[in-house]
Amino acid sequence: MDLTLSASELAFQAEVRSWLAANVPAEPLPSMDTAEGWALHQEWEAKLAAERLSVVSWPKEVGGREASLIEWVIFEEEYYRAGAPGRVSQNGIFLLAPIIFDHGTPEQQARFLPSMATGEKIWAQAWSEPEAGSDLASLRSTATRDDARGGWVLNGQKTWSSRATYAHWGFGLFRSDPDSAKHAGLTYYLFPLDADGITVRPIAQLDGEAGFAEIFFDDVFVPDADVLGAVGAGWNVAMSTAGNERGLSLRSPGRFCAAADRLVELWKTHGVDAPQTRDAVVDAWIGAQAYRLFTWGTVTRLADGGEMGAAGSINKVFWSELDIALHEAGLDLLGPDAELLDSPWMDGFVFALSGPIYAGTNEIQRNIIAERILGLPREPKGAQKEVQK
Amino acid sequence: MKFERTDEQQGFAEAIGDMLAKADTVGAARSWIDGDTAAGLGIWKRLADLGVNALLVSEEDGGLGGSLVDLAVAHEQLGYHLAVGPWIENAYLSTALAAGAELDAVAEGAVATVAVAPQVPRALDGDVASARYAVIDGTLVTATSGTIRTSIDGTRRLADVASTGTVVGSRELDAAFDAAVLATAAQLVGAGERVLADSVTYVKQRKQFGREIGSYQAIKHQLADVRIALDFARPLVHGAALGEVPASAAKAYAADAAYLAARTGLQVHGAIGYTAEFDLSLWLNRIRALVTAWGTPAFHRGRVLESLVN
Numbered sequence: 001m002d003l004t005l006s007a008s009e010l011a012f013q014a015e016v017r018s019w020l021a022a023n024v025p026a027e028p029l030p031s032m033d034t035a036e037g038w039a040l041h042q043e044w045e046a047k048l049a050a051e052r053l054s055v056v057s058w059p060k061e062v063g064g065r066e067a068s069l070i071e072w073v074i075f076e077e078e079y080y081r082a083g084a085p086g087r088v089s090q091n092g093i094f095l096l097a098p099i100i101f102d103h104g105t106p107e108q109q110a111r112f113l114p115s116m117a118t119g120e121k122i123w124a125q126a127w128s129e130p131e132a133g134s135d136l137a138s139l140r141s142t143a144t145r146d147d148a149r150g151g152w153v154l155n156g157q158k159t160w161s162s163r164a165t166y167a168h169w170g171f172g173l174f175r176s177d178p179d180s181a182k183h184a185g186l187t188y189y190l191f192p193l194d195a196d197g198i199t200v201r202p203i204a205q206l207d208g209e210a211g212f213a214e215i216f217f218d219d220v221f222v223p224d225a226d227v228l229g230a231v232g233a234g235w236n237v238a239m240s241t242a243g244n245e246r247g248l249s250l251r252s253p254g255r256f257c258a259a260a261d262r263l264v265e266l267w268k269t270h271g272v273d274a275p276q277t278r279d280a281v282v283d284a285w286i287g288a289q290a291y292r293l294f295t296w297g298t299v300t301r302l303a304d305g306g307e308m309g310a311a312g313s314i315n316k317v318f319w320s321e322l323d324i325a326l327h328e329a330g331l332d333l334l335g336p337d338a339e340l341l342d343s344p345w346m347d348g349f350v351f352a353l354s355g356p357i358y359a360g361t362n363e364i365q366r367n368i369i370a371e372r373i374l375g376l377p378r379e380p381k382g383a384q385k386e387v388q389k
Numbered sequence: 390m391k392f393e394r395t396d397e398q399q400g401f402a403e404a405i406g407d408m409l410a411k412a413d414t415v416g417a418a419r420s421w422i423d424g425d426t427a428a429g430l431g432i433w434k435r436l437a438d439l440g441v442n443a444l445l446v447s448e449e450d451g452g453l454g455g456s457l458v459d460l461a462v463a464h465e466q467l468g469y470h471l472a473v474g475p476w477i478e479n480a481y482l483s484t485a486l487a488a489g490a491e492l493d494a495v496a497e498g499a500v501a502t503v504a505v506a507p508q509v510p511r512a513l514d515g516d517v518a519s520a521r522y523a524v525i526d527g528t529l530v531t532a533t534s535g536t537i538r539t540s541i542d543g544t545r546r547l548a549d550v551a552s553t554g555t556v557v558g559s560r561e562l563d564a565a566f567d568a569a570v571l572a573t574a575a576q577l578v579g580a581g582e583r584v585l586a587d588s589v590t591y592v593k594q595r596k597q598f599g600r601e602i603g604s605y606q607a608i609k610h611q612l613a614d615v616r617i618a619l620d621f622a623r624p625l626v627h628g629a630a631l632g633e634v635p636a637s638a639a640k641a642y643a644a645d646a647a648y649l650a651a652r653t654g655l656q657v658h659g660a661i662g663y664t665a666e667f668d669l670s671l672w673l674n675r676i677r678a679l680v681t682a683w684g685t686p687a688f689h690r691g692r693v694l695e696s697l698v699n
């Protein structure tokens with residue numbers, strides 16, 4: 001058992017660290033959920049991409065450096081330690097790209113991945129519907145075959161789609177077989193958000209910013225070339241990224257370790273006035289370290305050919321609760337200033353609050369842990385059966 | 390970078406686990422509570438034959454020259470199987486004692502114990518041990534065993550100690566304390582794992598309202614939380630063994646995780662879990678005792694913060 005990095009890993013770490021030190025904006029960028037902030041975040045992605053740092057684990061042809069999983073974790077650690085901007089491209093690069101690599105045609109890979117890597121095209125995830133949240137497989141939006149035009153016609157409504165307000169493309173599941181129920185008969189489609197028949201309506205979140213949106217589909221044509229994976233196989237295609245979202249890729253330990261270090265700094269200046277927060281500060285720091293160490297264990301297993309599987313659910317519950325605890329401790333330290341909206345602690349807190357809801361709610365994750373990891377009996381028939389895998 | 394037990398460590402854990410699983414550790418613990426230590430000492434001897442007692446003793450001093458990770462691996466098994474005797478104290482003494490006859494005895498499997506006031510005011514099994522020590526004002530001395538106080542964990546016979554006045558050659562008392570803290574944390578993880586395993590078995594078989602109670606979400610979610618807590622406790626213990634985080638971080642977190650396992654384990658068993666006769670009680674009481682043994686959670690949190698601020 002050892003946690004030492006190899007010479008090439010250390011060299012990579014040093015390169016990333018010095019580049020970030022020289023290039024991370026001194027002042028935090030405005031929120032990416034504003035028009036001004038959006039443009040600046042896209043610019044930042046282009047800058048990262050020019051250095052092949054936007055998607056380090058991808059193949060070279062599509063903008064990456066073929067970094068190993070270990071190097072990816074190193075990159076993330078450095079990225080967050082440096083206080084670099086949030087990733088406006090994250091749902092594309094972390095949730096969609098792995099599917100395009102596994103299920104996309106070579107033509108799709110060549111057409112979609114490079115512009116995703118540079119941040120030129122930002123992607124929004126369009127899975128949830130008003131009546132299909134946790135029970136995603138009950139979704140109702142339809143895709144109807146159009147042989148004459150060689151494609152499909154989408155109708156229905158998606159909602160809670162992060163960054164869809166400004167994003168360029170969407171990816172989502174539609175019911176392509178009208179006689180099907182639940183997981184069967186779903187197909188995965190890719191569509192430009194400015195296509196004819198699409199209406200995007202921004203939704204203001206807790207802090208008033210339009211961080212997600214509803215998407216209405218009114219006879220939207222999608223050519224066959226933009227079907228991802230086989231027709232009717234949408235559920236399995238989609239679920240191959242749910243693990244990414246819950247597991248490693250969406251929330252790397254670097255984020256939490258950096259926040260924990262900032263929390264300790266905050267304690268040094270504010271702790272005298274709020275000694276009762278001591279345990280919250282310590283526990284948040286310990287939690288971040290636990291997550292870092294746990295992740296190295298996961299990386300070791302994956303590098304040895306293991307699979308994430310249901311263990312991603314353990315990860316997800318932990319990081320989402322840790323993120324809230326970290327920011328709550330920060331707010332407690334700030335005392336009466338905590339409520340002020342211009343502090344990174346309130347901003348981070350509001351963002352953290354959604355963690356237990358998206359990427360499969362923590363209740364659904366606990367069901368998965370209980371049933372698949374502990375082997376407890378499934379819910380009786382009639383009750384919830386179709387949890388997201 | 391490989392943050393997983395080596396094959397050797399895995400094999401060591403299995404050897405200890407297999408031996409203890411067959412050894413009727415529960416019977417030995419119950420006899421120990423009644424003052425009959427023969428079975429427990431027999432198991433001590435067999436663990437010593439596997440080298441558990443001499444892990445931290447260097448090879449030139451007659452030990453195995455193992456690492457703190459090896460120690461954590463072994464102690465998780467001790468917690469899982471409820472081994473009795475001053476094993477945590479063994480981790481302390483095998484680091485604290487300077488080379489010499491006293492260390493030789495520990496390396497050869499003698500049952501030795503120690504009190505390290507103020508965190509550890511009494512010596513575990515002081516009346517059973519063949520050698521007793523105390524740390525008084527930072528000095529290691531031999532000690533006598535006085536009144537035995539009874540713990541909620543009846544296997545923990547806690548002896549008041551008094552110095553004999555004889556100073557013993559010592560080294561690295563701080564490292565010894567951290568080794569003991571780490572061993573305690575590892576035992577807590579092991580004990581928590583056992584409570585979780587037994588609870589999962591129970592809720593799959595106990596039926597109420599016509600279904601297994603384990604099919605109710607109120608039960609599932611509590612046990613899932615225990616699974617999560619223990620899964621994050623172990624990397625902290627191993628990380629502390631590698632010096633990545635203070636031992637205190639591992640102890641504070643492992644205590645919380647094991648305590649959650651104990652509280653949850655009791656709750657999902659209902660009244661049967663509240664009885665002394667049901668074996669679960671032995672682990673519930675062990676966990677409660679270890680939560681405050683070798684430094685309370687508050688003490689360890691304070692130490693972690695100190696290490697961060699300074």
Ligand SMILES: Cc1cc2nc3c(=O)[nH]c(=O)nc-3n(C[C@H](O)[C@H](O)[C@H](O)COP(=O)(O)OP(=O)(O)OC[C@H]3O[C@@H](n4cnc5c(N)ncnc54)[C@H](O)[C@@H]3O)c2cc1C
Pocket residue numbers: 091124125126127128132133134135159160161162163212354357358359360361362363364367384606
């Ligand atoms: C900030 C944010 C960003 C998001 N971004 C996206 C996005 O980009 N794209 C996208 O498609 N979606 C997105 N979502 C939506 C998200 O995936 C859903 O909110 C989530 O799947 C839960 O669905 P729901 O909100 O309809 O809640 P519901 O499913 O209605 O759940 C409500 C409550 O009931 C509980 N519950 C439901 N079923 C069960 C059960 N079987 N057992 C126990 N409890 C249960 C839930 O845990 C929850 O507490 C986002 C959500 C948020 C908050």
